[in-house]
Amino acid sequence: MQMQTLKFVKKTAPPWSIGEVAAPAGTVYRISSDWSRQDTWGMIKSRISGFRMSYTVAPGLYAVGEPTADSDVLVTANYKLTFDIVRRALKGLNAWLLVLDTKSINVWCAAGKGTFGTDELVNRIAAVKLDAVVSHRRLILPQLGAVGVNAAAVQKKTGFRISFGPVEARDITAYIQAGYKKTKDMATMRFPMLDRLILTPMEINPAMKKFPWIAGGILLVFGLQPSGILFSEAWANGLPFLALALVSVLAGALITPALLPFVPSRSFAIKGWIVGVCCLYLSTLYIGVQHPLLLAAAYLLFPALSSYIALQFTGATTFTGMSGVKKELRIGVPLYFTAAGVSLVLVVLFKIREWGLI
Amino acid sequence: MKYLADVTTLQYASDKCTECGRCVEVCPRGVFEMRDKRAAVTDKDKCMECGACGLNCEFGAIYVNAGVGCAAAIINSMITGGPPTCGCDSTAASCCG
Numbered sequence: 001m002q003m004q005t006l007k008f009v010k011k012t013a014p015p016w017s018i019g020e021v022a023a024p025a026g027t028v029y030r031i032s033s034d035w036s037r038q039d040t041w042g043m044i045k046s047r048i049s050g051f052r053m054s055y056t057v058a059p060g061l062y063a064v065g066e067p068t069a070d071s072d073v074l075v076t077a078n079y080k081l082t083f084d085i086v087r088r089a090l091k092g093l094n095a096w097l098l099v100l101d102t103k104s105i106n107v108w109c110a111a112g113k114g115t116f117g118t119d120e121l122v123n124r125i126a127a128v129k130l131d132a133v134v135s136h137r138r139l140i141l142p143q144l145g146a147v148g149v150n151a152a153a154v155q156k157k158t159g160f161r162i163s164f165g166p167v168e169a170r171d172i173t174a175y176i177q178a179g180y181k182k183t184k185d186m187a188t189m190r191f192p193m194l195d196r197l198i199l200t201p202m203e204i205n206p207a208m209k210k211f212p213w214i215a216g217g218i219l220l221v222f223g224l225q226p227s228g229i230l231f232s233e234a235w236a237n238g239l240p241f242l243a244l245a246l247v248s249v250l251a252g253a254l255i256t257p258a259l260l261p262f263v264p265s266r267s268f269a270i271k272g273w274i275v276g277v278c279c280l281y282l283s284t285l286y287i288g289v290q291h292p293l294l295l296a297a298a299y300l301l302f303p304a305l306s307s308y309i310a311l312q313f314t315g316a317t318t319f320t321g322m323s324g325v326k327k328e329l330r331i332g333v334p335l336y337f338t339a340a341g342v343s344l345v346l347v348v349l350f351k352i353r354e355w356g357l358i
Numbered sequence: 359m360k361y362l363a364d365v366t367t368l369q370y371a372s373d374k375c376t377e378c379g380r381c382v383e384v385c386p387r388g389v390f391e392m393r394d395k396r397a398a399v400t401d402k403d404k405c406m407e408c409g410a411c412g413l414n415c416e417f418g419a420i421y422v423n424a425g426v427g428c429a430a431a432i433i434n435s436m437i438t439g440g441p442p443t444c445g446c447d448s449t450a451a452s453c454c455g
Binding site: 111112143144146149152163164167188189191261266315316317321324326329 | 382
């Protein structure tokens with residue numbers, strides 16, 4: 001019964017479509033190159049939250065402008081933000097856009113995972129009957145897709161020859177106009193401050209989710225008395241530590257990424273540690289940590305925390321490799337545990353003195 | 359910006375190079391350039407082991423142990439024993455912005 005009803009319901013066109021174009025495997029949507037307020041809001045949400053995991057468009061073929069059998073075929077991912085950036089960059093062109101099912105992940109990460117990959121591309125070419133859509137056998141892929149797509153294998157299986165275009169969608173028009181040639185600039189990944197800052201909310205959010213645990217631990221340690229847990233004690237000594245912990249999180253998740261090229265050392269762990277020490281010093285000018293034992297504990301613990309969080313940013317950069325991160329972790333993780341352990345011992349010593357046990 | 363020196367697993371055998379230029383086309387870090395009808399490595403330390411060159415060299419001239427340079431992914435793989443991949447489907451890992 002339900003099947004029958006569904007049959008007569010007309011598929012509602014997505015808001016970014018501006019009509020339909022007949023193609024061999026059924027009609028395809030013609031897409032607008034302009035962003036609506038909804039698109040901008042979607043971009044903001046996907047930059048700061050888990051919303052991006054479900055921000056998606058249907059894989060398949062789309063038309064840009066008035067494409068013919070001779071028009072270029074560009075390939076992209078089905079993460080809606082990627083799709084939006086690409087369609088905006090294609091303004092004024094007549095082309096076909098083939099969207100792969102990357103599970104709503106951007107090209108770079110999906111290629112690393114293999115979902116923007118050889119098999120998906122080969123299958124998608126067959127599913128949309130691309131050999132009947134265009135008379136030529138050329139495909140333009142984003143350069144970063146090369147991590148997952150073996151161009152020779154695709155050509156062997158489908159006959160389509162792949163050109164890897166520019167890294168950034170905004171260079172597509174210039175690349176096509178130059179006769180499918182890219183400058184060195186178009187082929188290189190940059191990582192300017194704005195790009196780094198855009199990525200920091202996704203560093204701060206997960207770190208802040210763990211913050212209540214850090215806070216709870218600090219207050220527990222400081223509140224602990226021979227007679228039980230005293231909240232006044234927890235606040236008096238614990239509060240400065242809480243504030244310093246917050247500063248350390250921001251030093252690692254926000255300030256280190258923002259100042260990345262200006263902080264000495266190539267190691268992210270050392271970069272984070274340096275920024276952590278500087279931020280800690282500046283903070284202690286305003287937040288009093290009275291006892292030398294506590295101050296020593298703070299200097300051991302908090303820069304290590306900043307360092308660990310800064311190391312997480314390796315996942316967002318455009319120039320860190322697996323072997324390097326492994327090396328940093330191999331050296332760093334034992335040091336982090338040592339620093340945390342020793343600073344705990346110092347705080348316990350402070351507590352013992354406070355209780356007048358020695 | 360460059361990451362740690364002397365850590366990349368990139369290996370290149372220039373005698374197998376056929377001058378197709380694919381490696382220059384795919385490397386987002388400018389590690390390769392064409393020099394005297396052969397691809398040549400400009401600066402190994404720029405390599406981030408993404409693996410695009412190794413996958414796309416038809417002639418087996420390039421080897422790289424590809425993987426993500428992402429601390430969260432590598433810690434995960436140490437715990438689970440699997441290969442380090444972006445944990446995009448679990449709790450907000452930073453790799454997939």
